[in-house]
Amino acid sequence: MQIDLANLEDFIRGSAFLGTGGGGDPYVGMLMLKQVLNDGMQVTLIDPADFDDEKTAINILTMGAPTVINEKIPSGPANVRALRAAEKELGYAVDAIMPVEAGGINASIPLVVGALTGLPVIDADGMGRAFPELQMTTYNVAGLSSNPNVMADDKDSVALITTVKNIDAERFCRDICVRMGGIGQMACYPLTGKQIKDHAVLNTITLAVEIGQSIRIAREDHDDVVSALLRFLESEHVGRVAKVLFDGKVTDLLRETKGGFSIGRVILDSLAGDGAQLEVVFQNEYLTALKDSTPVAMVPDLICIVDRETSEPITTENLKYGQRVKVVGVSVPEIMRSPQALATFGPAGFGLDVDYRPIELLGA
């Protein structure tokens, strides 16, 4: 699989879906990719299965506030500087780079850096979706260190952070990010091929492209777009459990900012006229869905709100009263459901007082 101008929009729509309501504006990522692809540069993807155990890769991302990202565009060249500084600290040149998250703008950033450096991009990530913080990765769950954490800005400043705990790296980097103007280009979590195969969420870039493709093709064929998407996610090839959790319209919306997060809840009324209600709680991303007060899906399983006709993913910022939507729940791979994983980015990781239950065991 290649990412090129032909499948760019599919990839962006798919990464917005995997963003589960958050992850930053994928439009900015799309334009960055468009620019490098228009300039004739190429993005080479590698299947993690084809990446030797001894080879090395490092994760590439932008840290920042969405509003800033839309004004002070993430810098590809600064990201390359962060990568080179990390290599210097490591004492070796990496063989590849990879995304830390599969949802939102950070799915695109490593592809831009791959195009600029010629380094291949591994088709895998550390979140299988979007999460708000750097320690919320399957790598961290496996006990792998994010060191060295390197952050660069546009002005050739490079910060190197070494911490004992990954969660401290998140805290320090966030502060430096603000000093750098609310956005910083990062390299962190160096991994070997073996570690990637064992501890990353595999083939998620391809998954994003294929999600976008299935939405586009169903639209072109005038199929029921959401059903087509579910069929694709449940196919043997993907092997997820996917279901429509609710078909309704937005009737109430509460949103506030606490501790740097966009926190809130959205209430949906059923369109079937049965009086049912769904409540979706979000903290940047959609975290839990409760139907008539009973949980029907919870983080880390994906909760995606899409337009009920077009299946266009809807971010938390773009929720509006009256929207007709379908709420889709999708299971995540087992690697994201171990007790340690759930402690890191399950309900407990977000301070929610609810025991995780997988989506396939919950009714909807």
Place this chain on the structure above:
Amino acid sequence: MAKVQNIRIGVDVGGTNTDAILMQGSSVRVAIKAPTSEDIGSGVVAAVKAVMDEAGAHAKDIRQVMIGTTQFTNAFIERKHLVPVAVIRIALPATSSILPFTDWPDAFSETVGKNIFLVHGGNEFDGRVITELREEEIVAVAAKINDLGIKAIAITSIFSAIDASMEERAGEIVQRECPGAKITLSNELGRLGLIERENATIMNASLSTFVEEVVGGFRTALKQLKIDAPLFVSQNDGTLMSEKYVGRYPVLTFASGPTNSMRGAANLTAKEQAIVIDIGGTTTDVGVLSNGFPRESSIPVDIGGVRTNFRMPDILSIGLGGGSLIRQGEGGEITVGPDSVGFRLTKDALVFGGDILTATDIVVAAGHCKLGDRELVAHLERDFVARAEDKIHDMIESAVDRMKTSKDAAPVILVGGGSILVSRDLNGASEVIIPENFGVANAIGAAIAQVGGEVDRIFSYAETGRDEAIKLAKKEAEDACIDAGANTETLKVVDVEEIPLSYLPGGAVRLRVKVVGELQEALSV
């Protein structure tokens, strides 16, 4: 005839008709429709002359002329009358990963070109300087622009919504080095979001020659009628721009059509909070009046395939109008539109002797409206007509529900020629009002427009304190409103929006404040 003095004339230049109304105080004295002319000017002359004649008004009694026009929108979408633009972005070393025009349709490169100049400078979200502006760099760019012979220049600096000084300084230098050039600065147009704001700035610059022709044309038209009253053009948010201002910022008129119709509806009904449904021949536009002004869209909008983020009303358009085609599927289900016979309604619809079943035929068959020959639809089964009516009302009710912001029933105002499609109470509506003169709501909206001022930037609540920040923002918006020609006594804050920025500490909050006021001239007479 009573003496007609202190009058205002509102003109709406549409694709088909040029509407003109003559207002005295808050009442509409005369309203007429005339065909829009190829050259625009003669149609405006004809329409304005007609209302003056009918009202017995003299040119010297006219205090203001307000014009609403979609010419600039159409010119941009059709890529006509556009001039090449030199784009200066003050941001290096930042932002080079998305160059100007990255997402523009290729067709624009033939007219607008791809003349891009990135220079050093710009600010951070909290106002800190990224790099200082290098004046010699601007001078060198200006020389290149002169060599290219380009006369329209778009200047965008990063975070200029927070600090516009670099943009302004660069503008001064370019103006000095490129005499006669028309310069657009991004901070006067758009909001946060570099690409969208820069796009709006380029769009505006590309129209800088055409706007002179159009405004000059309006002025000539008025001169022919011996009117020398100030000329205003209405903009997207329902406020007015002076003749001079529109010459600098034509893009601010891009969505003034739906805005004027909503503002007109507000004026005709004296409602400040309501849903406005404008039903035409092909589409129905639904918008929301909040404090008498259209609610604005918070998401970027595409114009001619170019994404922008300037002030636009939040409008939901559905494919339903008087000319919408009615069909019955094999399972008996009825569909309405989205295709329409449009302006051929009076030829193609059944009641006018045509052979196409339209929404208008259904209304006539149901006996809610006398139009054409009802005998020609007598063959339609009563049950079919009833179900088609249900479908039409369902579509409108669903659109109303989508635009509402709460479950509470809201007043609904119906305007536009297609209003006859509504024959009963609407779900979700506390009342349905069809005002007199509903056909010329656009021209009325233009005539009653006020002037406005707005501020949209990031404040630190931790540093400034919330109350002080809001006070500062209000003051800035009020000053902008007074600059635009408002009488100080009449200023009114119509919108305060606080958007806390996630991931940024120190209580960084984006504040948007909008203030409107009556025109100074309107009160002095």
